[in-house]
Amino acid sequence: MVSDRRTPSDDPLKFLIVDDHALVRYGLSLALRQRYEHVAIVEAGSLAEAVRKVRSEPDLAAILYDLQMSDSDEHSGLTDMLEAAGDVPLIVVSGTTDVNVIASCIRAGARGFVHKGCEGVVLDQALPIVLEGGIFAPAPPTSPDGRPVRIALGSAAAPVRSESEAVSGLTERQREVLRLLLEGRSNKEIARSLGVLEGTIKVHLRTVMQRLGVRNRTQLALATVKAGIRLSS
Template sequence: MDQASERRDLPSDPLKFLIVDDHALVRYGLSLALRQRYEDVAIIEAGTLAEAMRKARSEPGLAAILYDLQLDDGDEHSGLVEMLEAAGDVPLIVVSGVTDGNVIASCIRAGARGFVHKGCEDTVLDQALPIVLDGGIFVPAPPAVRGGTPIRIPLPPSAAPVRTESDAVSGLTDRQREVLRLLLEGQSNKEIARALGVLEGTIKVHLRTVMQRLGVRNRTQLALATMKSGIKLSSQ
């Protein structure tokens, strides 16, 4: 296979994330966590609500927004509502040290698609991002709650180490298997996104996750690994 074909096999555009936090060190940490997970990532940063709203409206193709609930120029609730309005269809994950279950619930009711505690392990992003980008809501139970009732949503079990292609493919989620099936039918990222009713950025996240699990770098290698696994990807 020539180099041009190899380049066509890879997801084309980088995943684009907007990180909103008034602390530069926090923005750096989140940026580093995302870059460690995805090979091709574009990071946009904002330190204020006003800057974040402007960038959310002007930057096309955002996959997700990671948003600090407590910004200097925005009230917790009203600021979040303004940010959600600016974000439009782009999913927003609140990243905050708040542990009050009532506050967490109000964020979700307002339209946030996820809530991640600043004190959690960074591996929580491995669980939160695919769920949120796939149209779900991610809210782990807080370790401690000051006032109010905690929201208790169990986290999915950690994935076991991948040893074979069969283990890797059989361990995929239903949505990841559906994305893989459509990809093997020759559909593009845009066509798969349209068929499943999700953003194209969501498909890119799923493909990168599947490729990482199988230890491959392009669609051709992915197809070969899937066939080698012997797992049937049913359309049922």
């Protein structure tokens, strides 16, 4: 029987948003809250505050970091933030379109880059990749006068019609997470088994739950059984 001890409401996904503009922090916070039903947001308006908070806040899933903070230059500031972050993945959120700057951020250790001119849905693509240990860093296009151009993405995929269709459409890693969940393992145990951060497992489970239209682990297990899909080990 699948345990329902760790529901989304008990274990929110926690992000640290670092930007010296309050309105930008608000926008990123709103974007995350719209995409994840259970999310905790920690904010910092300066590099110094961000360093303090990353050291005092446990279980951060990821950091969204503005490259141009008012109390540091972009290069040394990023280095200091990455050093403080340790194993917590950091995504640079910046308005720069300089591909050399973007590349230097990744070389320094950032796990992702999201341009401020992108549509908010880009976060949906970036977060699972980054939390699973990958790198998300598309170079944003620019107009002839150098201004950033909004990247229009296609509309979201049409809702699936059945549990079977939903499960069969999952990625290999999502199916692996689901298989371990059906064995009764906790998020922490699944993360340890797959060698990834616990925050990565939370993202995968939320994605699967949204796709199947369920709200907790028990409903997820029942929907999978109803779909008649065998998740081989």
